[in-house]
Amino acid sequence: xxxxxxxxxxxVLSARNVSKSYPGVQALNxxxxxxxxxxxxxxxxxxxxxxxxxxxxxxxxxxPDECEIIIKENQVNEFKPHLAAxxxxxxxxxxxxxxxxxxxxxxxxVNRQPVGKFGxxxxxxxxxKALEMLDVFDLDFSPDKMxxxxxxxxxxxxxxxxxxSKNPEVLILDEPTSSLSRGEINRLFKLLKRLKNEGIxxxxxxxxxxxxxxxxxxxxxxxxxxxxxxxxVENVTEKDLVKMMVGKTLENFYIDFNKEKGEDYxxxxxxxGEKFNNINFSLARGEVLGIFGLVGAGRTEMAETxxxxxxxxxxEISLEDNYLNIxxxxxxxxxxxxxxxxxxxxxxLALNMNIKxxxxxxxxxxxxxxxxxxxxxxxMRDFSKDIVExxxxxxxxxxxxxxxxxxxxxxxxxxxxxLGTDPEVIIVDEPTRGVDxxxxxEIYKYLDKVSKSGIxxxxxxxxxPEVKNLSDRVLxxxxxxxxxxxxxxxxxxxxxxxxxxxxxxxxxxNK
Amino acid sequence: xxxxxxxxxxQKIIAMREFMIIFIILIIGxxxxxxxxxxxxxxxxxALLLRVSITSILxxxxxxxxxxGDFDLSVGSVLALSxxxxxxxxxxxxxxxxxxxxxxxxxxxxxxxxxxxxxxxGINAFITTLATMMAVRGLVMIIMGGRNIAGLPESFTRIGRxxxxxxxxxxxxxxxxxxxxxxxxxxxxxxxxNYYIGxxxxxxxxxxxxxxxxxxxxxxxxxxxxxxxxxxxxARFAAATTTAGDGLELQVVAAVILGGASLKGGxxxxxxxxxxxxxxxxxxxxxxxIGVDVYWQTFVQGSILLFAVVVDQYGKKxxxxxxx
Numbered sequence: 059x060x061x062x063x064x065x066x067x068x069x070v071l072s073a074r075n076v077s078k079s080y081p082g083v084q085a086l087n088x089x090x091x092x093x094x095x096x097x098x099x100x101x102x103x104x105x106x107x108x109x110x111x112x113x114x115x116x117x118x119x120x121x122p123d124e125c126e127i128i129i130k131e132n133q134v135n136e137f138k139p140h141l142a143a144x145x146x147x148x149x150x151x152x153x154x155x156x157x158x159x160x161x162x163x164x165x166x167x168v169n170r171q172p173v174g175k176f177g178x179x180x181x182x183x184x185x186x187k188a189l190e191m192l193d194v195f196d197l198d199f200s201p202d203k204m205x206x207x208x209x210x211x212x213x214x215x216x217x218x219x220x221x222x223s224k225n226p227e228v229l230i231l232d233e234p235t236s237s238l239s240r241g242e243i244n245r246l247f248k249l250l251k252r253l254k255n256e257g258i259x260x261x262x263x264x265x266x267x268x269x270x271x272x273x274x275x276x277x278x279x280x281x282x283x284x285x286x287x288x289x290x291v292e293n294v295t296e297k298d299l300v301k302m303m304v305g306k307t308l309e310n311f312y313i314d315f316n317k318e319k320g321e322d323y324x325x326x327x328x329x330x331g332e333k334f335n336n337i338n339f340s341l342a343r344g345e346v347l348g349i350f351g352l353v354g355a356g357r358t359e360m361a362e363t364x365x366x367x368x369x370x371x372x373x374e375i376s377l378e379d380n381y382l383n384i385x386x387x388x389x390x391x392x393x394x395x396x397x398x399x400x401x402x403x404x405x406x407l408a409l410n411m412n413i414k415x416x417x418x419x420x421x422x423x424x425x426x427x428x429x430x431x432x433x434x435x436x437x438m439r440d441f442s443k444d445i446v447e448x449x450x451x452x453x454x455x456x457x458x459x460x461x462x463x464x465x466x467x468x469x470x471x472x473x474x475x476x477l478g479t480d481p482e483v484i485i486v487d488e489p490t491r492g493v494d495x496x497x498x499x500e501i502y503k504y505l506d507k508v509s510k511s512g513i514x515x516x517x518x519x520x521x522x523p524e525v526k527n528l529s530d531r532v533l534x535x536x537x538x539x540x541x542x543x544x545x546x547x548x549x550x551x552x553x554x555x556x557x558x559x560x561x562x563x564x565x566x567x568n569k
Numbered sequence: 570x571x572x573x574x575x576x577x578x579x580q581k582i583i584a585m586r587e588f589m590i591i592f593i594i595l596i597i598g599x600x601x602x603x604x605x606x607x608x609x610x611x612x613x614x615x616a617l618l619l620r621v622s623i624t625s626i627l628x629x630x631x632x633x634x635x636x637x638g639d640f641d642l643s644v645g646s647v648l649a650l651s652x653x654x655x656x657x658x659x660x661x662x663x664x665x666x667x668x669x670x671x672x673x674x675x676x677x678x679x680x681x682x683x684x685x686x687x688x689x690x691g692i693n694a695f696i697t698t699l700a701t702m703m704a705v706r707g708l709v710m711i712i713m714g715g716r717n718i719a720g721l722p723e724s725f726t727r728i729g730r731x732x733x734x735x736x737x738x739x740x741x742x743x744x745x746x747x748x749x750x751x752x753x754x755x756x757x758x759x760x761x762x763n764y765y766i767g768x769x770x771x772x773x774x775x776x777x778x779x780x781x782x783x784x785x786x787x788x789x790x791x792x793x794x795x796x797x798x799x800x801x802x803x804a805r806f807a808a809a810t811t812t813a814g815d816g817l818e819l820q821v822v823a824a825v826i827l828g829g830a831s832l833k834g835g836x837x838x839x840x841x842x843x844x845x846x847x848x849x850x851x852x853x854x855x856x857x858x859i860g861v862d863v864y865w866q867t868f869v870q871g872s873i874l875l876f877a878v879v880v881d882q883y884g885k886k887x888x889x890x891x892x893x
Contacts (some may be wrong), residue, residue: 308621309811365775387775388779391777399775404771404772405775406772407769408765408769408772408773408835409768409769410768411765419773419778420776422761422778424757426757430756431758432757
């Protein structure tokens with residue numbers, strides 16, 4: 059696999075035989091990748107494929123066991139973050155590294171502020187330079203603006219500017235769109251295409267295969283720490299990529315969901331709260347009700363209000379014609395409402411605690427029936443063992459800390475924790491974000507089973523194919539209101555997006 | 570298989586922070602036995618336990634707070650407040666039980682105040698309790714008019730001065746409380762909730778744990794225990810002093826951290842905290858016996874604390890990279 063057109067396409071970075079092992083795990087096993095000037099090169103693979111380790115090595119965060127990395131004809135032997143910058147590599151990591159209570163200019167030039175006489179920071183010069191960069195990329199912010207006041211999408215752009223301020227020739231982005239809205243993604247893509255035209259080589263890591271096709275020129279696939287192949291994007295289909303990532307073809311990805319609905323039993327009427335207004339819907343037994351919307355549409359706020367995390371301004375929630383008085387999560391849980399939160403790291407799991415403790419966390423009351431409130435440890439163990447088996451959580455023991463599990467297994471722990479409470483209604487918020495294809499399908503299977511048992515599922519998701527294929531009905535929210543309800547054949551990708559972005563003006567309404 | 574389990578159990582025990590502390594205590598004890606003929610005498614060991622008893626009672630509350638990610642600098646001042654109130658009430662011929670109840674109520678009230686400001690208003694625990702530490706100490710000076718109060722009735726001083734099986738009551742009280750709370754923290758739903766709060770407060774809230782309430786309860790309980798320590802302390806010395814418990818709060822935090830709790834929350838056991846306190850006391854006791862200058866004692870205590878947390882951090886990093 060040697061590049062044939064070397065004269066035309068200059069190789070900026072070539073990595074060969076890159077290996078890295080941690081005790082017990084071979085994270086990378088002789089992977090390779092090369093990067094041409096002015097290309098956007100996607101790096102894809104399931105969780106645990108080794109993508110992150112690979113870019114951590116390129117970014118100088120960790121040292122490989124062996125490698126031949128050549129950047130601009132220089133052999134790289136030492137790995138330190140500041141050296142990566144010297145070699146012309148800029149990395150935008152998944153976790154943003156910006157300081158919220160500093161200005162945009164201070165963030166862009168962190169640690170490299172222009173200094174004037176006596177070594178004082180030359181604020182004026184720093185501002186002018188920041189302004190120049192913002193102007194070049196048509197970003198309409200004042201460099202004095204506090205970063206904390208920006209949206210996640212804007213922060214992502216500033217993070218990229220920060221990386222660009224070191225004039226890199228290689229820019230690496232790790233899942234940059236995972237928390238961006240569609241508009242923000244478009245803006246990011248425009249910026250990246252422009253950088254590419256200026257000759258910067260970009261490595262783009264993403265779970266969203268659509269983005270690979272929208273944006274990238276070539277794609278490299280890793281699987282289980284090994285290199286699989288590199289292809290021109292125009293020569294592969296999404297199916298090909300999935301096959302390369304998983305190692306087998308996944309037939310019938312969106313399993314045929316239960317389409318037998320029972321009677322309406324859960325009803326939300328006139329619900330208003332922070333960031334949303336007058337929400338009305340009903341849910342039938344065994345129904346999957348999808349809720350789609352762009353970031354900021356108010357979906358999570360609505361769910362958190364139903365669950366009693368946020369204050370309700372107006373409206374009623376009823377189950378089996380009984381009005382529910384929910385003021386805090388425990389009220390909702392007692393009435394049989396489960397809420398599988400978005401973002402398993404910050405809201406869902408206690409990462410430093412083990413699987414057993416996490417699974418039991420939402421059912422502690424069940425295990426403390428004795429007078430003193432003593433926890434029945436044996437029952438807790440049996441319960442979590444059961445859940446681990448039922449949801450196929452891959453782990454040597456229930457005592458393993460959750461932070462040491464893969465993303466897919468963590469998500470299954472979260473699923474087990476909430477399905478283990480025997481809910482009547484379950485709200486699942488982004489249930490498959492950041493999990494790999496295999497685990498995704500497993501989660502769909504479990505949700506299908508749940509709906510077959512007569513439980514209604516409210517599915518909040520930004521994954522359009524997921525919402526479209528799993529839901530019986532799709533409600534679309536925009537700016538805090540339900541703007542459309544589509545089902546069956548009407549629920550096409552285009553129609554859902556049209557409502558969500560507000561380009562569809564016909565009909566709509568609140569029901 | 571069984572052998573494997575046993576091995577795991579042994580490894581687990583060795584990996585526990587309590588084990589490390591006990592190990593250090595034994596080593597120091599062993600060395601001291603050879604160095605000083607006075608060390609391994611029942612009177613010296615009892616003096617050591619007596620010295621540690623007050624710190625241990627305070628350490629229980631601090632452990633509870635730390636498991637949920639909070640802590641309290643005001644315990645030393647609350648100890649003094651409780652002693653002062655009890656002493657003043659007794660001198661005013663208030664019945665014994667009522668005097669004690671008044672003192673405990675005041676201490677719990679300070680805890681309630683701390684809890685509400687930290688959990689409801691949302692002020693950082695460090696700042697809040699630093700402020701109450703100062704304010705309460707001032708309050709103690711005010712109500713005592715800057716003078717110590719002695720001459721307390723025998724019915725009261727008995728609490729801190731009686732002997733059972735030749736061992737002084739503060740030791741009994743602290744040991745009994747430690748056993749009770751160790752059990753409660755391990756086994757009850759109520760206290761286990763704190764570990765979830767310390768582990769990830771958001772996730773705890775989403776799991777139906779009433780985070781605000783729990784944090785307030787924790788502060789109240791800590792205040793109550795500090796009040797109890799104040800009663801025992803005052804009874805033992807048969808006097809309430811304006812400086813009682815001054816600087817004790819940091820000793821307590823140090824003992825609890827030594828015992829395996831983390832300032833980040835989610836970890837810590839009462840027994841660990843007790844051994845932490847015992848180790849700190851042992852060091853002072855040993856240095857006294859050897860005849861080392863008082864000024865060196867604080868220095869050594871600080872160094873031991875630093876050493877313990879660095880070793881612990883190192884161990885954590887190792888297990889972290891091993892599992893990555």
